[in-house]
Each structure stands twice: as structure tokens, then as C-alpha cells.
Amino acid sequence: VTLRSIRPAIAVAAALAAGPALAASPYVDFAIHCMGCHRGDGLGSPPEVPSLVDDLPVFLAAPGGREYLIRVPGSANSPLSDADLARVLNWIVGRFAPGVTARGFAPYTADEIAAHRHRPLLDIQAERARLRAESVRDKEPS
Amino acid sequence: VIDFGRRPGAPLALACLLFCSAVPAATPAGPPRERVGAVATLPASPGPHWMWVYDANLSSMPDGRAILVDGDAGNVLGMVSTGYSFVSFTLPRDYRSLFSAETYYSRTTRGMRTDVLSIYDPRTLAPRAEIVLPTKRASTIPRAADSAITDDDRFLAVFNLTPASSLSIVDTAAEKFVGEIEIPGCAMAYAAGRRTLFSLCSDGSVVASHLTDDGTLRGRDRLPGFFTLADPIIEAGVRAGDTWRFISFGGNVYTLVANESSLTAGERWPLFSAAARKQGWQSGGMLPTALHVATGRLHVLTYRGATRNHKLPGTEVWTFDVATHARVARIRLPTPVRAIQVTQDDDPLLFALSDTTADLYVFDARTGVLKKTIPQIGITPILMQSPWVRP
Numbered sequence: 001v002t003l004r005s006i007r008p009a010i011a012v013a014a015a016l017a018a019g020p021a022l023a024a025s026p027y028v029d030f031a032i033h034c035m036g037c038h039r040g041d042g043l044g045s046p047p048e049v050p051s052l053v054d055d056l057p058v059f060l061a062a063p064g065g066r067e068y069l070i071r072v073p074g075s076a077n078s079p080l081s082d083a084d085l086a087r088v089l090n091w092i093v094g095r096f097a098p099g100v101t102a103r104g105f106a107p108y109t110a111d112e113i114a115a116h117r118h119r120p121l122l123d124i125q126a127e128r129a130r131l132r133a134e135s136v137r138d139k140e141p142s
Numbered sequence: 143v144i145d146f147g148r149r150p151g152a153p154l155a156l157a158c159l160l161f162c163s164a165v166p167a168a169t170p171a172g173p174p175r176e177r178v179g180a181v182a183t184l185p186a187s188p189g190p191h192w193m194w195v196y197d198a199n200l201s202s203m204p205d206g207r208a209i210l211v212d213g214d215a216g217n218v219l220g221m222v223s224t225g226y227s228f229v230s231f232t233l234p235r236d237y238r239s240l241f242s243a244e245t246y247y248s249r250t251t252r253g254m255r256t257d258v259l260s261i262y263d264p265r266t267l268a269p270r271a272e273i274v275l276p277t278k279r280a281s282t283i284p285r286a287a288d289s290a291i292t293d294d295d296r297f298l299a300v301f302n303l304t305p306a307s308s309l310s311i312v313d314t315a316a317e318k319f320v321g322e323i324e325i326p327g328c329a330m331a332y333a334a335g336r337r338t339l340f341s342l343c344s345d346g347s348v349v350a351s352h353l354t355d356d357g358t359l360r361g362r363d364r365l366p367g368f369f370t371l372a373d374p375i376i377e378a379g380v381r382a383g384d385t386w387r388f389i390s391f392g393g394n395v396y397t398l399v400a401n402e403s404s405l406t407a408g409e410r411w412p413l414f415s416a417a418a419r420k421q422g423w424q425s426g427g428m429l430p431t432a433l434h435v436a437t438g439r440l441h442v443l444t445y446r447g448a449t450r451n452h453k454l455p456g457t458e459v460w461t462f463d464v465a466t467h468a469r470v471a472r473i474r475l476p477t478p479v480r481a482i483q484v485t486q487d488d489d490p491l492l493f494a495l496s497d498t499t500a501d502l503y504v505f506d507a508r509t510g511v512l513k514k515t516i517p518q519i520g521i522t523p524i525l526m527q528s529p530w531v532r533p
Contacts, residue, residue: 073327074327118366120345
């Protein structure tokens with residue numbers, strides 16, 4: 001076995017990432033840029049990879065929660081354009097936090113992404129702890 | 143110094159002797175007969191032409207190994223078994239210990255995972271101690287910056303990827319794990335002073351983590367826009383004092399001046415002329431650069447081919463003067479090579495690992511003359527490191 005044998009897999013991954021035709025849907029963006037860690041069912045691997053199902057409603061009910069979803073490195077540093085990032089985040093909220101959508105979630109826009117994307121988060125654990133502490137999610141009637 | 147009798151290092155050293163005896167000797171009469179049970183001890187100070195070769199053994203990942211080579215004699219001085227998904231040693235300047243971030247499973251390929259920082263004695267190559275780490279160390283294709291040690295040898299950082307990225311910090315004086323430092327969106331660790339490590343980030347920035355004297359996080363600096371996705375840099379950096387140099391996919395040298403007080407982007411210059419670029423010349427390999435610090439000679443593995451194949455092995459080594467940016471030498475390699483490294487003495491040797499045969503070539507770095515070939519040094523050796531540092 002040499003290094004050569006793993007190169008085809010890398011090449012395939014690179015081709016998938018680069019193929020413009022495949023980037024036509026937010027699901028494909030999710031599959032390429034998010035699902036590797038958050039998993040197809042959005043349950044992630046807590047505590048390192050938060051569960052989208054459990055945490056999105058909590059984070060989005062806290063001050064700064066909307067911005068956090070933009071600023072977290074997996075979002076901010078992805079190769080997606082501002083418009084595509086807005087689109088996949090809206091898709092994620094609709095898919096994994098339908099209750100949030102039902103309560104009148106205002107969709108992300110490319111302008112909102114651009115406004116927060118380049119403010120790096122360097123202390124993620126503390127920000128997550130703050131969001132959980134300040135979230136009003138648990139105080140709402142469900 | 144030759145010791146006899148049972149000692150903790152005997153199995154490792156014995157494996158070395160068996161391995162050593164497989165290396166063809168220079169005399170037609172064959173290798174000298176060796177006494178079974180003879181255990182050699184290495185000198186306390188490394189030779190200027192020694193080279194550690196790190197083999198992740200990708201065909202059997204629980205069985206990584208580090209191999210110590212003497213470039214003058216062209217033989218193997220010793221070998222260490224280093225566990226699952228091995229990357230490299232982290233060598234302190236005083237060379238009193240060999241640090242190795244390692245992973246083990248209780249049933250070898252399954253079961254309870256344990257990550258440790260093993261500490262080996264550089265004279266006997268026997269394990270001397272181990273420090274248990276969080277079971278988070280990144281298991282990746284080996285990269286030299288997966289661990290780093292501060293310039294005073296005190297704090298050692300191991301890169302974690304869960305995929306949340308962080309550094310496990312170890313106090314080498316107390317021989318204990320201190321804690322973790324988050325480096326969100328960033329990767330790996332490079333030394334930049336007594337209490338500073340920096341990491342490269344996926345948005346093109348550089349983030350420095352400054353430590354306290356206890357090894358906890360004192361503060362951070364961030365340099366945005368050091369590189370962009372349009373011309374990504376390769377993580378294998380070379381260092382001369384405060385100055386780190388990285389080459390990019392596009393064949394440019396990016397310079398970073400990093401120390402305890404600041405991060406500054408320095409000059410950026412192209413390795414390849416327009417004519418060379420037109421011919422398809424570019425850098426290649428897993429460890430594509432090696433810098434001889436005293437002379438400012440930057441050796442770069444190169445090959446001709448389609449762009450964006452920067453991991454493909456090099457067919458030549460091109461040597462540049464980092465002061466003038468001129469190419470000053472060119473070495474044609476016997477087979478495609480995946481990694482190069484150079485010693486730091488005044489008669490430097492350039493080591494090159496064959497991608498096809500795992501042979502280790504030893505060149506005179508100044509003349510390009512091939513001096514030794516050590517056949518099949520390992521299974522999938524990827525990284526090399528010279529233990530000798532200029533006093």
C-alpha cells in the first residue's frame with residue numbers, strides 16, 4: 001500500500017467540491033459542507049459537534065444566536081458564497097428546527113451573512129455557554 | 143558504549159539490531175557477525191548528519207515507527223515503535239527527551255482508546271514516561287505541525303480535531319497535561335517564541351496563542367488575510383528565527399514573521415519563472431520544502447504536470463536563495479520523491495524519500511551528488527526531522 005492508493009478518493013472529493021452543477025441545491029451544500037460532522041440526521045456528536053436538532057432552537061432563542069450560526073467556523077470559513085451560505089442555513093433551520101420556522105423565523109439574507117461572517121469567533125465554548133444561559137427557549141410554551 | 147543484559151530498552155534496541163543487520167554492508171565479505179543480546183547506547187548529543195524518519199505505516203496503522211538514520215554511514219542507528227496513526231516526534235532543543243503524541247486501542251484495532259504523549263530516552267530509545275492526553279488528537283496524514291514545542295522546550299502542543307479544533311498543552315517540566323486551548327477554524331501548531339504558538343486558519347488568517355507561565359491561554363493575536371483560497375498555502379512551513387516560510391499551490395513563497403508580540407505578513411515571491419510555469423513546473427510532495435538556515439538555501443521538491451496536484455511526488459529538487467529569490471541549483475532525483483529534509487551543519491546533507499520504493503537518498507546538499515541510498519527505509523515514511531541544532 002502506498003500513498004497513491006488514497007489519492008483517487010481525494011480526487012473524487014475535490015471534484016465533488018468543485019463541480020458547479022452539483023452545487024445547485026442547499027441539500028447538496030449541506031451534504032458537502034456540513035453533514036460530515038453534523039451528520040445526515042443533524043444529531044452531530046455532542047459535545048464537540050452540537051446537535052442541530054437539539055441546539056438550533058436554543059441558540060436561535062438567545063441574543064446573538066443568529067449571528068453565532070454565521071460566525072461559527074464551519075459556516076464562516078466554508079467556501080460558500082454569502083448567498084449560498086444564507087440559503088443552506090435557512091434550509092438547515094427548516095429541516096432540523098421546524099418549530100423555529102413555525103414561530104416566524106426570518107430567513108437569513110446574503111447581506112446579513114456578509115455583516116457577521118468576518119467577525120471571527122475565537123472562544124466558541126464560552127459563546128455556546130452564554131447562548132445556552134441566555135436562551136429564552138426553555139421558558140417559552142412549546 | 144555497549145551495555146549487556148536485560149533492560150527496559152532491550153526489545154526496541156534488539157529490533158534495531160535485527161533491522162540494522164538487514165542493511166547491506168559496504169564490504170564484500172558481508173556484515174560483521176553481531177553478538178546476540180548486545181545492546182548499544184547512542185551518544186547523548188545527536189550527530190549533525192543524523193535524521194529521524196517518521197513512518198505512519200499506513201498499511202498497518204497501529205504499527206507506526208520512527209527510524210533514526212546516520213547519513214554519513216548510510217545505516218540505521220535505531221528504531222522506536224510509536225503506536226497508531228503516528229505522525230512525528232517533537233524534539234526539544236536540548237534533546238534530552240523524544241516526545242511523541244500517540245494513540246493506542248486496548249485491542250490494538252478496537253476497544254478503549256488512549257492518547258498519550260510518550261517520552262523516550264534519546265540514548266536508549268526506551269520509553270521513559272507517558273502523559274495521558276484527551277482522546278482527541280488529530281488522526282491525519284502526517285504533518286510536521288501536528289505538534290510543536292515552545293522555544294524554551296517547556297510547553298508542548300498537540301493538535302486535536304474532533305472536528306472542533308484545539309491544542310492539548312503539556313508542561314514538559316512537570317510532565318503533566320495542563321489543559322486545552324481552542325483554536326476554532328484553525329489547525330496545527332507552530333512555535334513562535336518562549337510562550338507563543340500559532341495556527342493556520344481556514345479563512346486564510348493566522349492566530350497566535352500566547353501562553354502564561356502555567357501553560358494556560360494568556361491571549362491571542364490574529365493576522366487576517368495571510369493567504370486566500372485563491373492561492374492556498376501548504377502547511378509544511380520552514381523556519382529561520384522569527385521567520386516562517388510557506389509555499390502555495392500557485393508556487394509562491396509566503397513569509398510570516400511571528401513572535402511573542404506580533405504576527406506580520408512579510409514578502410511574497412514566486413518560485414517559478416513564467417517560462418518554468420509555462421512548462422508546468424510546480425512544487426510537489428508531502429514534505430516539499432527544506433531550509434538550510436545558515437545559508438538561506440531553500441530546497442523545494444518540484445515536478446512538471448497539471449496544476450493543483452501539489453501532493454504528487456517531486457522529480458527534482460530546486461534550490462533557491464531566499465535573499466535573492468534566485469534558483470541556484472537543481473538536482474534530478476533517481477525516483478519520484480515525496481519528502482525532503484536538510485541537516486543544519488556547515489556540510490549539509492539533503493535527505494529524500496522515494497515515493498515509489500521508500501528508499502532514502504542522501505545527497506550532498508551543496509553539490510547535489512548522491513552519496514548514499516538506504517533501501518526501503520520503511521513502509522510509508524512521510525516526514526523527516528534533523529535532531530541536530532546549531533549551538
